[in-house]
Amino acid sequence: MADRCFRITVVAACPFPARRGTPIRVERLTEAFQDLGNDVELVTYHIGQDEYPMAFPIHRVFGELKPGTIAPGPTVAKLMRYDPAMVRLLKRRLLARHPDLIYAHHFEGLLVALAARGRRMVPIVYDAHTMLASELPTYQSGPMKAASCRFGAFMDRALPSRADHVVTVTEDIRTALVERHGFDPDKVTVAMNGVEVDEFAPILRDEVEPDTLVYTGTLSRYQGFGDLLTSFSIARETCPQLRLKVYTNGDFDSLGRQAEALGIRGSIDVEPDTFQDLPDRLARGAIAVLPRSVCDGIPQKLLNYMAAGMPVVAYRGSAKVIEHEANGLVAENGDTEAFAQYILRLVNDPENAERLGANARDKVLGTMNWQAAARTCQGIFDGIAGG
The missing domain is CATH 3.40.50.2000 (Glycogen Phosphorylase B;)
Incomplete structure (x- = not known):
């Protein structure tokens, strides 16, 4: 149990639950936040592979869970329909709940959090799973690869800087943000994935x-x-x-x-x-x-x-x-x-x-676990929302 507990709204613009990296990190880390005594809820898509009991409440765009999945990467449906619906849903949750902080996974989650927060004084912690400069070109071919790399590099610098703190899944991402994009090293922390x-x-x-x-x-x-x-x-x-x-x-x-x-x-x-x-x-x-x-x-x-x-x-x-x-x-x-x-x-x-x-x-064994990652994040919460 943490010394100080917080009301946390987790934002995940992805299928949930699903058996791939991002949704797994969302699920396990959110559970670990709850285990530390925090009051946690999740705002996410209406699509997921399985429905089973969770320790935290889930709010989905368009209501109930629709079985299925979505391919990784940007799609028209996500950017033009699902994400705007998440912004509206998150605005309602912020008004109803007044959380101490927003924990936003991946770039789309951060975009949703920034748009929904507006001028509210709610800190945002951004969970960086990857870098767009390297990820976006993998969805393209030909001349679009170079253009997507340049656009990704711009987004890597511009978007995470608007969060109050950045959590990265690897030291590689932290190094890129600090050394390549000039981020304050005190505001970028590694909390690596766990495994069961x-x-x-x-x-x-x-x-x-x-x-x-x-x-x-x-x-x-x-x-x-x-x-x-x-x-x-x-x-x-x-x-x-x-x-x-x-x-x-x-x-x-x-x-x-x-x-x-x-x-x-x-x-x-x-x-x-x-x-x-x-x-x-x-x-x-x-x-x-x-x-x-x-x-x-x-x-x-x-x-x-x-x-x-x-x-x-x-x-x-x-x-x-x-x-x-x-x-x-x-x-x-x-x-x-x-x-x-x-x-x-x-x-x-x-x-x-x-x-x-x-x-x-x-x-x-003993080092790669979700509880350790959550305790690292808890220290960040104390620093930005503890007052």
Whole structure:
């Protein structure tokens, strides 16, 4: 229990709940705020994958939950319809509740919070999950990539500066804001993601399915799954018994055609992604793969892999808490040949794979948890709203 508790309105312009990074951080961190004794509510979209009891009240645009999801990234529906509706909803909540502070997730959440607050003297804490200069180009192609990078850099500098404090999920984002954009270092704090370690039993190597690679989560372009297919095809030339198990709620059709062209579609199993099944699935996998190159934040799937004690092969851009050869194997971004060779190393050396997986689990035990992140944020709340 915190010494001083606050009325907090959390803003999340995303599907909720959903099994991907942003909604997971929203859910777990909001629960942890509540556990510290704060009076917390959430303002979010009307769309979500599952409905189950939450410890905090949820206010949705357009009323009740509509089962479904939305692809990551900017869309016309979100920017022109959902977000303006969230502004109106948040204004009503501010009038009805008079919170001590607003906790806004991601850029759209910050935009909504700024628009709804207006001239009210309500502090805003901005939770920065990524940087737009690197994220926006992943949704574009051709000449639009460079233009979106420049626009993203402008937004990275202009928008977070209007918050009273910035919380970042990684040191990379904090460094970019402070060194590249001139933010006051005293107003930018790292509160890294947690992981439900207790949900993931350590892997027993004699129970895993040998020669099985596991990938979980979305299939958006920025995840680098196309590079994974290339590496998988290279590895199968040496080890044809390899199988890739993909647990996702994304559309696999276009990637399936790429796999067909590479001659590997028959070696890939695609199944729906659910958190309830995830621990058992990870416990049976031999190797976890993380092919994302561009990532300012930290992929939640990486922490899940590590909590399960899985040996991980990752590109450097997303290997935030992986130390090469100590608790995983890290390839340079986009080097599909090296990625394939690291897969083969783990297949051919199960003892080393077990060592790396055990070290990965040790890395997250006791340090990567939502309670620690919430306590860090609580100190920020004391500083900006404690008076």
